[in-house]
Amino acid sequence: MRYAILGTAQAIHDDGTPVGVGGARLRALLTALALRPGRVVPTALLVAEVWDGVPPADAPAALQALVARLRRAVGHAAVRSAEGGYQLAADREDVDLYRFERLARAAAETRDPAEAAARYEEALALWRGPALADLPDPGAESARWEAVRTDARRGRLAAALALGQAEQALPELTALCARQPLDEPLQALRIRALRDAGRPSEALAAYDAVRRDLAARLGTDPGPALRALHTELLNPPAAAAPHPHPAPHPADAGPVAQPARPEQGSAAGSHPDEHPAQPHPDGHPAPPRPGATVHAAGSAGSGPNPYPAPAGNLRARLTTFVGREDDIRVIGDDLARARLVTLLGPGGAGKTRLSQEAAEAHDARGGWPDGVWFVELAPVDDPEDVAEAALAALGARETKLRGAAAEELRALADRAGGAPIDRLAEHCARQRLLILLDNCEHVIGAAAELAEELLARCPGVQILATSREPLGVPGESLRPVEPLPDPVALRLLADRGAAARPGFRTEDD
Template sequence: MRYAILGTAQANHDDGTPVAVGGARLRALLTALALRPGRVVPARLLVAEVWDADPPADAVPALQALVARLRRALGHAAVRSAEGGYELAAAREDIDLYRFERLVRAGGAATDPAEAAARYDEALALWRGPALADLPDPGAEAARWEAVRTDARRGRLAAALALGEAQRALPELTALCAQHPMDEPLHVLRIRALRDAGRPAEALAAYDVVRRELADRLGTDPGPELRALHGELLASDPAPEPLPATATATAVTATSTAASAAPAPAAVTAGNLRARLTTFVGREDDIRTIGDDLAGARLVTLLGPGGAGKTRLSQEAAEAQDESAWPDGVWLVELAPIDGPGDPEDVAEATLAALGARETKLRGAAAEELRAFTERAGDDPLDRLAEHCARRRLLLLLDNCEHVIAAAATLAERLLTHCPGVRILATSREPLGVPGESLRPVEPLPDPIAMRLLGDRGAAARAGFLDDQHTAAAHEISRRLDGRHLAIDLGAD
């Protein structure tokens, strides 16, 4: 005889023929006995498990009558009488719960992922519903077996990742993580699956959600395994995700639209920095310092008053870096045209426009082939921007952040946490306040450099601008302009 208690209690003959076990009390008695096959279960314990908090006044006779009914169903030899209790004549292998336990152990011990997957599949197939479902109060015992079941599902999903089945495993992992939000090993598997499925931005976002949940609910940080995985994601070398050739060939129109739209990733270029029309005077030491800052921090903010020359300095510093550091380009995002205080979506749209990744309406085969990209990124500009940048290595120059400081900070934090290959050089009159931000003040030009700049700009406007008789006046102009780059530019004109 075989017994099943992973779900509603059942009994089957060795040939698979089912045995009718009717009545909730009868199934509860079978469950209580099957939990301890080949062992004598005291009558008082059987009464407590079958009737829970509502035992009959004549509990012992009631139990004897129930045992008699079970013997009529299973056969008299199936339930033995012993001093003080009863025993189910069965081996552990006859009970689905213990076969499940053996198979889970075999799956965990297997070195071959395919073998592990097969054992876990066989084990999990034994479940037909909640463990010990017919006991009035299964309590801690059922919870223990549910935990083993979760371990088995975790092991099966780990085997799936080892077999390259990340995409297939993601729906179940997502559901399990929602059911067990504090289960770090499950979250490790889901983040790994997102990474292996080519969705690094979502993997970083998933880590951030777990980190916040742990902090909010438990006041703790992620454990070593999660932190190590996060480090791997940040240190990985993101490669651009190319569009299908047919999609690239047929993406023809460029009208902004909210319906049937898909973001078209720009081809790898050197970025959008324009050639400057005037010479750059001084600040060579600042350029070197900013380069060092960018090597050690993913967000560097140049701080200074209006007209200090932050914009020009950021562009010169960006171009002075080794081009191989930014294979996907250096991109200037001009935020001054956005009305303050700005919305994160406005800043994201401006950034998408600068990157050449605004929504485009596609016709022909391109629309169908880019549908998956659209579904992943969604309609939110921040989501689309993170998706666009997730597998690229680029430098963003966020210029004039001060009037949209909160929105710019939101965008910067989103990109830095979701896009490991992105670094940001911002200019602002105040810090963005994003974790990890490195601040670099832009001081007024010292007198000698201010004079050089004034002479350079003045000479471009009028020959002989700084002749001997005008030197004193030029010094006075420079002093009054307080060494501010923009004011000197304008004053020279």
Template sequence: MRYSVLGPTLAHSPDGTDVAVGGPRVRALLTVLALRAGRTVLVPDLVDEVWHGDEPPADAVAALQALVGRLRKSLGRDRVISADGGYRLDARPEDVDTRRFERLAAEGVAALGAGDPARAADLLDEALGLWRGPALADLPDREAEAARWEARRLDARRARLDAALGLGEASEALLEVTALCAARPLDEPLQALRIRALRDTGRAAEALAAYEAVRRALATRLGTDPSPALRALHAELLAGPGPGTAGPGHTPGPATTPTARPDRPGKYDGQEKRERPRKPEKHEKHEKSEAAEKPAGTERTASAVRGNLRARLTSFVGRDEEIAVLQEDLAAARLVTLLGPGGAGKTRLSQEAAERGAEAWPGGVWVAELAPVTDPAAVPEAVLAAVGARETVLRGAGAEELRAGDDPLARLVEHCAGRRMLLLLDNCEHVVAAAAELAETLLARCPDLRVLATSREPLGVPGEVVRPLGPLAAGTALRLLGERGAAARPGFVVGEDPGAAEEICRRLDGLPLAIELAAARLRMLTSRQIADRLDDRFR
């Protein structure tokens, strides 16, 4: 049996089929045991790992034994062995994808250093193919350990790009390395790979412009010069092409060594995690000035909820239990989708839940309204505008080169990385594929980000928690009708004709929007008249 933790935790039977493991705690237990395959993990250590960040149950040992029993039921009793005050997974280290990834990546880098890019590409393809999502996705609150695995993955991706250049595949590698560089503008080995790819595709002028952009970024943000390897590559560019400059036989440039290891074009870009940002950048300062210019009322309370939540014009009725459940979901999962039909109140509920728990998000609560977006390709730009990371307009000499390859998604990743913030993607259903791709990319690259989406269908992103939203309870629906009715017609109370009020709420299926629309009719009609006319769809 084999085990995967580079993504959601899975067990695979000898014939290759996936084995259903169980709930989150059981998967966390399997993750801990798989990372130490063949070694005994003591009970206190298992309790600490499985309930990390949460208060363990009163009888933690008994609770752990119950989890072990459920895991044995899934895998087979002989797969989890009791030994020496703990438990051991009966597996070899090679049975776990992390160990296979390390071996294959190391062999690929060694082959690259030995001048065999073809073998390096094959090994690195196999290594990167083991990844199915963010590392240790089912182990709670393990951002630091997961980040170490993501850094190893980035090393392998660098090495794969280097192998692609060595094989003369610069055109295929250019798109991928450009996207990576947009997310990591100060990663000199990656920038060197991009410059080499531009040179090898005959775009020497763009390669020189790319070097100049890197040099300025390093000087502006860090007050330093490019590394000797990057300067040597620049000197190569100025010297002009020599024999064999491009093509499969081209020797890797001096900026790339076995420790500067590229990656795989295209296939894995959407799941890769960004490094933590450094000093505040220009767009961060601009964001502060924008916050100072916000009109009064954009922030909800005296405690200053940071973000772009709008002030409410009407009261929020009921749904306290749903709000509590949503907040629990957001504490445990990184993507929560509130599912329901149109008019169910998903938008209002998501914003109320976010506002009441706003203290958990020092980076702010930001709402991206996707309902007006008609082109799926415009989703990243819409979210970028919603979070306030507006683009600085560049003019003058060299502006076109600096704007070339500008990617809204890459800028959004750079803006969100390092911020503990909550992003609300509202009304995703008509652009669900684009919203899912954006959410998956952001969550993979921004470890402190949480996403709360509202939609009529799930996004289908790994790790997504789907929370269906049902109709209002009868009492809550009546209360909503009463409050909105009194606003439309002062003095209205549902008690004046309780039978009609109950009929309205029942026949409108407890949908908040439908009840509010009915309440607005109370300016001209009685509740009985509204109830009687519900079947007359033309009126």
């Protein structure tokens, strides 16, 4: 039996015959189980997801009756009872969601554009509608998969350009860009497609339209990738490369991540609103593309650091960091094409530590000359104090308070004059820095307002947020944080266990 939850939930026999799964709650139950194939799903979680937080009077009995109906549809052996819950007897490969994930990852890793295009096509063909469409409130989980789908669409279009199919890709790119006018990676692909199709004047006009749209909506300029592309359009390489119009490679972590070009650093530095590019100690132009591959992402503080201590308030971590090297690279690529990146995932997934490691890794070569600043929102109880917390973290307050209550913070703001957000924007207006906005979910509205204001008023500011739900700010790029694979999780457990109890070994348990 196979299961489809990329759209309306379906069960399909191995011979392709569909199984009738009627009723919204029955499909919601199938979706909740198929989202966790082969794992026991607690009864309380199933009730919460199927009834959207409003359970019936006798919830366990109602769920048991619903399970009985599902068993009649898909077979008794397909849904197993277990202590404390139920389990769908299926492998990840039996669920279209995870087949899509495998195919998209394989496409992103291949260096052959034709193979990448074929795998992306196969992966995207599995989508029949919104992910987890039958859950009453799919929330952050659906947003995670929509973000992966967006990456796959960009990758497929980038592969098409690499194969010389710019003219064929243009209609889809034009339609996507019309629906997502603030998606700079998509806009860059459309501009490249126009250029590669032999329409450079239209490409320049498209860039100008994007620039004006960003200025009107967000009060900001295009990002480094778009500005570098604009420089290429104005100064097309004649003999610098074998091909006059090098196409993006689909495996370079998304459609706009290009092989490093010497002119990219100078293009970003020559923009009138940017700080002059500073020379790097090893002689290369700086700042480098934030999405450059990072090879050292292990424990914090291991080995000598050849770069000067950066500005900011990041503190050295005192424990090892394992298994997230690919995540760090991908987050760098996200930051290369978006000014707001949100790490999305449940509590305990490791979002905070990952944000710190990724920021430090990509700042090591001068990514943010004015530093990386960590703003911890977990202790903030009142949404009105979010901007004050950011002011304190960035050292923008004249008075430092120890153990101050929320009333004292607001009294300080009154004495200093001006709203906290205005003082924060004034402090950041002429700086190029990265703000880590941590634990946004319990003050999500205020965090979103802070992010939108800073991005609109401070062109040199980027934000890397961690949250259990999206901020919903225009231009936000969502990056799901997946659980660690078992071997890496066990290695992390071994490190922590040995630190707490000498001689601890996972093999002994």
